């Protein structure tokens with residue numbers, strides 16, 4: 001698919017790092033799927049879908065591409081192709097969503113789906129400090145910050161362990177830095193709770209042809225980005241590959 | 251080989267794990283991503299996308315460098331259970347010789363030299379891929395052949411020439427044991443809204459179903475020029491496409507972009523070929539020929 005040009009209709013300032021770009025159109029997609037977003041003359045990057053209708057992308061200003069995106073105004077355009085990848089699958093009636101930093105964006109989309117299906121959902125959102133939190137829908141929310149500037153002082157896994165200790169949950173869904181997700185997965189394994197994680201790897205094609213996003217003989221863009229069996233992976237939480245395909249520490 | 255289907259270079263084959271997966275999914279042999287003496291990050295994105303019934307790419311020959319690639323190849327040779335073909339490229343004749351020398355140490359079934367990437371122009375002096383000039387193609391084949399030792403050498407040719415038969419002859423004369431044809435077809439896609447070529451590198455290579463007739467013609471021309479085996483590659487997506495490649499003169503059939511068009515593509519192509527052969531009463535692949 002060629003990248004499609006779409007017009008930005010609204011930009012929501014989530015916090016000092018993250019803006020949500022809203023497009024006045026629908027994308028037929030499920031939570032966890034992603035698009036490749038191109039700014040002509042600049043790079044093209046994989047971006048999690050933050051909402052289907054209206055279609056939205058939450059972009060953190062972390063590099064040259066995303067800073068260029070943040071300079072765009074409503075009425076300007078982005079070019080996207082997709083959606084690609086598999087999606088989070090709702091399992092059971094009582095779930096937890098664990099988001100680290102802007103990893104909360106696709107989980108808010110999943111939350112909307114969970115609510116439609118009347119699934120009892122708790123959200124745990126963690127960030128380094130208050131200024132890096134994003135807004136959450138009303139509900140059972142737990143907030144953690146590393147410095148204690150909002151919510152509970154500590155990390156998401158502290159809050160997660162308290163919940164898993166007390167009650168049985170049908171599934172834990174997580175998105176965020178890989179080290180955080182690794183800690184979440186380790187906890188889930190300890191408490192024998194199923195989990196679904198979103199794996200990020202350097203991507204080029206996005207549709208499973210170039211082999212760039214390899215993780216343990218699987219392709220993050222085609223077999224993932226959502227996996228429920230990463231405990232078995234040798235590379236998860238340990239190593240990734242750069243643009244040349246060389247191994248680097250995760 | 252359990253079937254004549256070969257995973258084409260650059261599709262999936264960046265890692266040993268991916269090569270093993272292709273074998274598990276039914277490829278009769280697998281080719282690694284072309285690699286070079288030094289690591290290369292390749293071009294920026296967009297570097298590959300679908301265009302209609304094709305794929306266009308300018309990956310920029312990204313690879314982790316031969317030393318890391320040898321680890322990936324060792325893993326694949328140990329675990330794939332099918333022949334593994336090691337693909338190499340360089341910027342000079344000397345690079346190719348050094349690459350082949352390194353690659354033969356892991357004893358791949360075949361060393362394939364990629365001298366035909368449409369968006370790679372080696373050195374400054376030679377403005378064209380070696381596969382586009384008969385003299386260069388012969389010379390790179392000769393030095394590579396010597397460096398390969400006992401491992402047979404396959405040379406990958408380009409469709410972006412006026413007479414591929416002439417190049418094939420030169421390569422055969424210089425000692426190649428096999429030919430792979432074709433690499434992708436030089437191409438460009440422009441986004442008229444952005445008023446820019448979509449690929450970051452502007453120019454890239456077209457592959458997938460749309461180029462199949464170009465590939466079939468190229469294989470036919472090569473067959474009329476040489477005797478050595480040919481891996482017929484380009485747009486093969488169905489059993490009938492694979493049969494057409496064999497009829498054009500191929501000995502084995504490369505499959506690359508098709509994995510982006512069909513699930514379980516190796517198994518399905520192999521099944522479709524079997525059904526065709528059974529229906530038509532062919533007992534062996536070598537009987538599949540054009541009518542005289």
Ligand SMILES: Cc1cc2nc3c(=O)[nH]c(=O)nc-3n(C[C@H](O)[C@H](O)[C@H](O)COP(=O)(O)O)c2cc1C
Nearest residue numbers: 258259260284364432433457458484485505506507
């Ligand atoms: C994403 C991509 C990367 C490729 N990389 C290489 C490469 O590194 N070396 C090479 O010899 N051919 C490379 N090719 C070309 C293929 O091996 C094959 O010759 C070509 O795509 C035509 O076959 P197909 O239509 O079955 O894909 C690449 C093709 C694609 C689509």
Ligand code: FES
Nearest residue numbers: 204206208211221
């Ligand atoms: S990004 Fe190309 S295979 Fe995943």
